[in-house]
């Protein structure tokens with residue numbers, strides 16, 4: 001399959017490609033969660049949910065592999081270095097009681113993936129203690145065992161966990177594409193800068209494309225299969 005993308009068309013085989021959905025968890029996306037409590041406008045993140053849902057649905061119909069990640073720490077915070085915990089907003093740190101349970105702690109209500117993107121059986125769900133999806137998760141080994149060589153990224157936030165994960169993947173040899181309208185930041189200028197820098201210099205980290213390009217390619221394949 002090939003889709004129009006920047007800086008040039010992106011080629012991939014469905015059987016060797018996974019859709020990676022980064023941290024679409026309630027605490028970041030929903031009103032009343034951690035993100036909003038810190039003063040962020042979560043409506044920016046909520047705005048991408050329909051596009052993410054559309055891609056996820058089409059990707060599932062096509063039979064592609066799906067990875068969901070959550071930024072999540074063990075309840076005893078043994079996987080949260082003080083260097084991470086002690087930065088951020090001192091009034092609400094990782095592990096503190098927040099409006100939807102303990103902040104970024106596995107199993108808490110706010111740590112769950114939003115209902116619109118609930119993982120289905122057979123999809124990989126990765127709890128990651130870092131910003132990147134590859135640090136201390138075994139994700140690389142899982143993808144290698146499944147023969148995955150190409151990754152399509154969606155999720156939040158663009159300049160933090162999405163960008164970090166895409167860079168980690170690029171360094172491990174994956175061809176990566178970011179779906180531009182399926183990722184967002186609390187800071188729109190950070191998203192814009194991230195999208196620009198990822199695809200700069202001939203695709204130094206990877207490719208970017210609107211989800212409509214992917215959907216059109218998937219629809220074409222579905223039509224050929226009929």
Ligand code: C5J
Pocket residue numbers: 022023028071156157158160161162
């Ligand atoms: C993510 C964050 N998921 N912004 N986390 O980007 O701290």
